[in-house]
Amino acid sequence: MSRIALLAVGASVVVGAVGCSAGQPSAQKDENSVYIGAMFDLTGPFAPVGTAERQAFTLAVAQAERDTGIRLRTRVEDSRTSPDTAVKITREYLRDKVSAIVGPTPTQLCDPAHRLSDAARTPMFCITPFPESTTPSLFLVDAPRVTLVGDVPAQFMQKRGWRRVACIYTADAGGKGYADAISRAAPRYGLEVVASESFQQGDTDLTAQLTKIRAAKPDVVYSCSSGANLIAVLKGMAQLRMPQPVFAGHASVNYDLAHLAASNLPEGGVYSDASPVLIPDQVPSGMAGAAKAKQFVDAYVKANGGKRPDTVAGYVADTVALIAQAAKAAGKGDPKSLARRIEKTCGYEGVLGRYCFSPDNHRGLASESNMIVRWTPAGSFRLTEVLSARQTPAPSPSAG
Amino acid sequence: MAETAQFLITGVIAGAAYALLSLTWALVRKVSGQLFFVSGCMVVLGVLGTNALTERGWPMAPAVVVVVASAGAVTLAADVLILRRVARQTELSGTLVMLALAFAMEELLSLGFGPEPRQLAPAVAGPPVSFLGASLQRQQLVIVAATAVLITALVLAGRSRWGKAMRACAENPTGAMLVGIHPTAVRTIGLIIAAALGALSGVLLGPVAAMAPASGFLLSLKGFIAAALGGWGFLGATVAGLFLGLTESLTAGYISSDLKDVVSLALLLLVLLGKDSIRLRRVGRVRISDDRREAPVSTHPATD
Incomplete structure (x- = not known):
């Protein structure tokens, strides 16, 4: 094959990699810190959803750091709406000993990825309501x-x-x-x-x-x-x-x-x-999540040039907040302690409503x-x- | 009866869109022997570019002209910088380069226009019209009419001096040069026309379908299937596009919508397998005749 052909293929791989490596660890590795690995579909058919998720993730990390006073190290990767890529990213995160994984979103990506996180006992929050059942390491912030x-x-x-x-x-x-x-x-x-x-x-x-x-x-x-x-x-x-x-x-x-x-x-x-x-402006008074949702929407709109968030962005915001709250309560960021602490989280009010997890219930959102x-x-x-x-x-x- | 008419009309309209896209594949195959994987990106560029300009207050006509010209300019740059350098390499090199370009363009479209889907305002607004008990959008009539005009123009162009030059360059570049034709220029012009045609297809399809940067691949694939089914000729690709659209619509209507794409891919496989066996028989005949006289063997597909 000619050099030009190889160069062109290489260039496209580089372009893909630029999209793929959307984020690198935001700080040096520290055994006691909380390290969140996230994956969103920044390219491919789910890119509109993934882009909104990444924007929500950035906002939520800053907010969680302010609320809990703990430093979150983060890394965001592009799962490209591809199960293979989701599996590859999950392996990398597990090798890198992340505290928790946020994403992926499509069901067909969550299914193979969470099997790996289960084996490593690392909490994974898939942003989908579709898995029929949860596992000891799979958490969902959505209703079933x-x-x-x-x-x-x-x-x-x-x-x-x-x-x-x-x-x-x-x-x-x-x-x-x-x-x-x-x-x-x-x-x-x-x-x-x-x-x-x-x-x-x-x-x-x-x-x-x-x-x-x-x-x-x-x-x-x-x-x-x-x-x-x-x-x-x-x-x-x-x-x-x-x-x-x-x-x-x-x-x-x-x-x-x-x-x-x-x-x-x-x-x-x-x-x-x-x-x-x-x-946020039409939520009936007294409904859980209304006040926080309003704050979140205002911050999102301000940070994104007037663009409004959707529910999926809310899932990401609540996931990050739940992880940070659990890490603060656990006092450490190792995956097992974090998972056990999340299971004890009950009554936390996020932007989508009130959450109550337990060892038998990894679907936290308690819709009223x-x-x-x-x-x-x-x-x-x-x-x-x-x-x-x-x-x-x-x-x-x-x-x- | 009304249902059958609706399935047939739906098939013809989908077929017209496939035919339009297959023309870009057929044209590039004719002038360069390469597979035009960036066809879908050009369609998406047509939609997203025109939408971006019209949302900034541009009138539709100048927006379309600028976007179609931009598609041509992008292709010219890609040709000068990359494609013509692999033109004389193996077909595999050309195919890989085109694929790489398609992936890179999709990423660039996403970076430039955002990942969200966009649509265009129809050229002819108004409620759907009825025809033989079926109903169709006015824009779909525009698509069918535009496809007919473009196909006629391309078929006529293919029979002109330029068309003959194009065929000569594809079949024997050295021979074409000897009679005063500039193969590189003919090739580049063909690529630019194909890209512009792709962008124009996007402008036509934009009002009936919302498109995002990732939408191009499936559309492009249908164009490829139609062009391959039709033997890479303009008329053949058009007929194959219509056949594909009708087959898909009737399969979804009378058998199962789950089988719609299975049937079109199975058709492609059958045709390719059939062509291979015909080609093998031809090669066998040519080898026999080679023993008696040195007959030239054309490796390029037949053209209209």
Whole structure:
């Protein structure tokens, strides 16, 4: 092969590496300090999510240092929406003896990565609701999948009198997770899944799938996908003149997409669940997380030129705060002490709500209620319903 | 009946988009023998660049001209600095360089425009129109019409003196030079036209699909499949693009949406396997004739 070809391949690897090595340890190694290794998808299909996560991580680290008075060493890597890269980064972090790992986000990255952190007894916080069960080292700051993407939308659909549900999902672990969760939740709320169609991540034309969905005459379409795939669903529905309301998947809810969706909202409207971070000014008084969410959003907007954070950024902020609080309480940063201390954290109020972990419960967020928003033609969100979590059937138990 | 019409219309529109992208692959293959992996990046550049300019208050037409010209300029720079230096190397070198360029461009697009998806305003606004019981966006009619115009122009250009020069350069650069053709210039012009065509495709597709820097790969892959199915000729690629779109739509509609991409990839495999067996038979025939007379063997694909 010519030298030029080798140089060009090398140059692209260097460009990739620049993106990949988004951060290096922020201080020299110290056995007693707290060292957080983070991985976000800064490139690839999840890059919009990963970029917001990195911005939230930077803010949260500074805030946690101020709140706890302890110094956090950090390193951020680009997991590139690739399971192989996530595994490689996890190995590096474990070799480097990090205190805890934040990320990865997509389910297909979390699954292989957390097996390694389990073996090394190092706490890992995946930023996803999808793992069915947790393990001694896997922690999640999100509600369980069946609750978040199954029960919450099903409960809302039931309240609205929508009985026939159609699901359009991405043919990956995340999309199938949504489809599975709504299929399991539907019978409990008297709903019927009348159509279920798949598409590839990034497909731009979904009219064939939506034509089949239209023929099934659903009352509501559940967009079981993440990111900009929602826009393809809305554009397809507009083309086919489908007036049905759409419930947007949990990982599609952010201001960028609300702006893009504004010109394609169906007659029935687009709805989704929301966290205090998404609508800090509309959170009902007394709801856990409201005050901290407002502070976090203000700081994020200030640091990012007016760009607003989404719920995923909130997960990262709370994860960092929980790790720092646990490290402060433990008095040291070794992974095992940290994991045991996190299990004793109960009552901590973050930007998304109140957390209560235990050895049997590694899903900390204790949702007291769930907010549902309607997407507006102005590219924003309006609070439309607050569902009581007590009405939600008990989630499937985690292995702890 | 209305459902069938919708599947067919959907297939034709998707096929037109694939055909448009396959033209960039076919053109670069003709002029350089290389695989144009940066095709998807050019499409994304068309969307993100035009969006960035229109959001800053630029009118659509000058924004499109600037972005399409920029795509050409980027390709010219890549050609002068890298591509023409590997033009005479093995096909593997060229393929690797193009792949490396595609990855690097995706990163640069993300750094320059941000990772968020963007979309464009439609050229023709208004509610969807009905046709044979199916409904389609007005912009999709623009895509079909523009594809038809561009394909006609390329096929006619392929039959002109320039087209013949292009074919001569691809098949025998030394021979082309002997009759006064400058292969490097023809090659560079071909690459610039392909890049501009890619960016223009982005401008056409931008109103019907939101695109982010990472969106180019899948689109580009569909263009590659269509071009390969069509034998790397303009007309062949167009017909293959339409066939691919229709096959995908009918598979998703009548069999299963899970199998949509499986079917298109299986088609590509079948065609490539079929072509290999035809090529082997041809090589066998040529070897027999070589024993009797020294017949030249063309290693480049047939062109329109």
